[in-house]
Amino acid sequence: MNHNPEAEVKIKPSTFMRAWSGLFTIGGTAVCLFLIFQGFQFSSAYSILYIGAGVIFLPIMSYLTVWGLPGFLPGKVLFSIYPGENGTIVSKKISIKLSDIQDIDLERNRFTLYNNVAVKTTNRKKYVIKTYNALNDFTFYERIDEFVYPYMNPEAKKTWDHKVSNHDLLKSLKFERKHGL
Incomplete structure (x- = not known):
């Protein structure tokens, strides 16, 4: 692409x-x-x-x-977001269209105890992007909300809105959304 x-x-x-x-x-x-x-x-x-x-x-x-x-590793990029109508999330091994995202969140791996970005797509595939526990939760939610949320499908937006409005960390940090509910 x-x-x-x-x-x-x-x-x-x-x-x-x-x-x-x-x-x-x-x-x-x-x-x-x-x-x-x-x-x-x-x-x-x-x-x-x-x-x-x-x-x-x-x-x-x-x-x-x-x-x-x-x-x-110095200069390590965990993943990149290319915003836009045909935008994608790209990591070393995968590329996911923003419009195909059904759900995205940080999930803890049971074996390594590290958080990973888990992306579920509309075609029922699940992708995992390793973060090596070096990605701040707040930064993750802020970047996804700003650069991915506007290009998600309506069902995924509804899921994301629910996640952000009920997230205790974001409430305690008084997180302000650039894209309202």
């Missing part, structure tokens, strides 16, 4: 969310290694507990760290 590069809206990872995710995953892995090291010194009555906790949580934290590493 030919896209106008001037109209492209790049959705990039938030610096704050990258730091928060990195602190949790890399820091958690470091703490597990520290616990194992301290446990093998046997200088405390809790040494066996240190070793056990470190050994149990090290694979989990290592898995989360390795899985989230692509989100830390």
Whole structure:
């Protein structure tokens, strides 16, 4: 598809969310290694507990760290939005027409514990765009509301209106829509 590069809206990872995710995953892995090291010194009555906790949580934290590493690449673009009547959402592997979107939201992956953008289309296909937990919820809702919402089909707009009006985070941040209900 030919896209106008001037109209492209790049959705990039938030610096704050990258730091928060990195602190949790890399820091958690470091703490597990520290616990194992301290446990093998046997200088405390809790040494066996240190070793056990470190050994149990090290694979989990290592898995989360390795899985989230692509989100830390400099200049990373999670996905792009090309607004317009023939607009699309484009990520590395997929391209979805805005008018074909039935539902779009952030969903948590059960295995990685990271949020992903889940898009359901009118032809009942579901697409997932990885965010590596580096996309701020507020930014996601703001960008979708501004650049995707005007080009959604009427049924999808109704679903989005319901989602935005009932979202506690958006209420607490006093989110103002550019496109009214």
